[in-house]
Amino acid sequence: MNHADVIIIGSGVAALHLAKKIRSDINVIILTKSYLINSNSYLAQGGVAAALGKADDPAKHYADTLEAGRHHNDEEAVDRLTKEGPGLIRELALAGCSFDRDEVGKLLLGMEGAHSEKRIVHGGGDATGKIIVDFLHRQLSPNVSVYEFVLAFELIVDQETNQCIGVKGKYADGETGHFFAGHVVVATGGCGQIYGFTSNAETVTGDGIALAYLAGAELADMEFVQFHPTLLISEGKAVGLISEAVRGEGAKLLTGDGQPIMENIHPLKDLAPRHIVSQTIYDYLKQGHQVYLDISNINNFSARFPNITALCEQNNIEIQTGLIPVVPGCHFLMGGIKTDLYGRTNIQGLYAIGEAACTGIHGANRLASNSLLEGLAYGKRLAQLINKQPIVSLCSSLPDRKSNSSETLPLPEVPDLKKAMMDYAGIVRTGKGLRHLQEWLATFHIEKWVKADLDTLSPPEIKKAFMLITAWLVTESALQRTESRGGHFRLDFPFEDDLNWRKKQIIHKRNTEKGERHEQIETAFAT
Structure with missing residues (x-):
């Protein structure tokens, strides 16, 4: 058994900033299912949004965030984040994080879609996530221990006190480890790999969301999945992200015959909110057109975007032609653990x-670029909360629980699941398609999986089970929300329905005592 004061599951920016900010006398264990740097944070290209420009203000950043979020946001949370943003960036920069600067040493600020001002801080041109992760990793103190290649598969919860006291994890050889702590933090990223086209790291399969759901935590907004408009496509596969910063620098979306596709679609044209751009590209793809990013008017593209240039070269895309073939793909989950x-x-x-x-x-x-900022802000905030609390010793015995065997339960093949999610719960959804998907997912006995004992499963089988549960949660939420809003587009309900749905969340919770599932719709935020 392993004991610590804090256990963090995951190793992205949020996890590492939390670990960095925790007091040095508090023992921390980081569990990560792969290498520490294998995360969405490490792949993040665009940057971090913060109101640092002379003409900018947190109030403008706040307004842009609400507009992009179609006013489904928690306004208090957005207000606090946008006000904290400039200080967080300055703090990192002063500590030595190597953000890009101009010739006089000022932070360079870029533009991205749906922003009203240049406020995107970046590092290494298009390697911002890598710059921040590497910096935070170097900053970790000796009180932080990192366990790589440990797949967390169960949160240990004392049902009598409703207290999480630890985590069960699978080592690469299949052995089970037990990790106990008074504070357990899920920072595992979203669920991008449940879709066929995705910008997400291979490790991002919805583990934390399934873990929390099975433990009885509330989930919200699982229907809201953001599809990034521009993933590089090569030989029919999405092979990497083409940052929105490329369009921020002036790239245009065109068909093969040179027709600009965003004209007359939105006032911001190619920098419209992502759901609008993704849906427009999707419509052209359905009509048989390939869509390209025209980068011909960007000076020194290779110097400004070295990682994207390398990605194109690795996939035999000649950027000298000025055209990069793109498709939309799953990029970010707005919902998750409430x-x-x-x-x-x-x-x-x-x-x-x-x-x-x-x-x-x-x-x-x-x-765009609010996710790294959110990770930094909540990592620091949670550290401040934990730092104020006394260190306590918890009982490290495993609570009794009743569960079903998982040995005979079926699991989908990952390619089949990814295709089904892309086809029926992807960029454009319908009630008919979602019900078809719901019925297919039900053939794998979801009711039994949410009560199953995962101890006997191998890491690949656990991954499949978590992907199945997460896919079901997305599908159920998408079927219940009978409107279109943000990343959730229903062809059979194509408009926003403010009367019935504005500020309303679909909440999922598993009753762990009875093993039952509950979904409810509630007013989530003050109007």
Whole structure:
């Protein structure tokens, strides 16, 4: 058995900033299912949004965030985040994080879609996530121990006290480890790999969301999935992200015969909110057109975007032609584990930060480059909360629980699941398609999986089970929300329905005592 004061599941920006900010006399264990740097944060290209420009103000950033989120956001959470943003960036920069600067040493500020001002801070041109993760990793103190290649598969919860006291994890050889702590933090990222086209790291399969749901934590907004408009496509596969910053620098979306596709679609044209751009590209693809990013008017493209240039070269895309073939793909989950302003969940001692959490910041559609900022803000905030609390010793015995064997339960093949989700719960959804998907997912006995004992499963089988549960949660939520809003587009309900749906969340919770599932719709935020 392993004991610590804090256990963090995941190793992205939110997790590492939390670990960095925790007091040096508090023992921390980071569990990550792969290498520490294998995360969505590390892949993040665009940057971090913060109102640092002379003409900018947190109030403008706040307004842009609400507009992109189609006013489904928690306004208090957005207000606090946008006000904290400039200080967080200055703090990192002063500590030595190597953001890009101009010739006189000022931070360079870029433009991205749905922003009203240049406020995107970036590092390494298009390697901002890598710059921040590497910096935070170097800053970790000796009180932080990192366990790589440990797949967390169960949160240990004392049902009598509603207290999370630890985590079960699978080592690469299949052995089970037990990790106990008074504070357990889920920072595992979203669920991008449940879709066929995605920008997400291979490890992002909805683990934390399924873990929390099975433990009895509340989930919210699982229908809101952001599809990034521009993933590089090569030989029929999405092979990497083409940052929105490329369009911020002036790239245009065209068909093969040179027709601009965003004209007369939205006032911001190619920099319209992501759901609008993704849906427009999707419509052209359905009509048989390939869509390209025209980068011919960007000077020194290779110097400004070295990682994107390398990605194109690796996939035999000649950027000298000025055209990069793109498709939309799953990029970010706005929903997740329901939390308060500090990452606290409805289970004592269990927290969620980063993309795994639903803080209300992003509403129905995330504003570009707000995710790294959210991770930094909630990592620091949660650390401040934990630092104020006394260190306590918890009982490290495993609570009794009743569960079903998982040995005979079926699981879908991952490619089949990814295709089904892309076809029926992807960019454009319909009630008929979602019900078809719901019926297919039900053939794998969801009712039994949510009560199953996962101890006997291998890591690949656990991954499949978590993907199945997460896919079901997305599908159920998408079927219940009978309107279109942000990242959720229903062809059979194509318009926003403010009367019935504005500010309303679909909440999922598993009753762990009876093993039952509950979904409810509630007013989530003050209007």
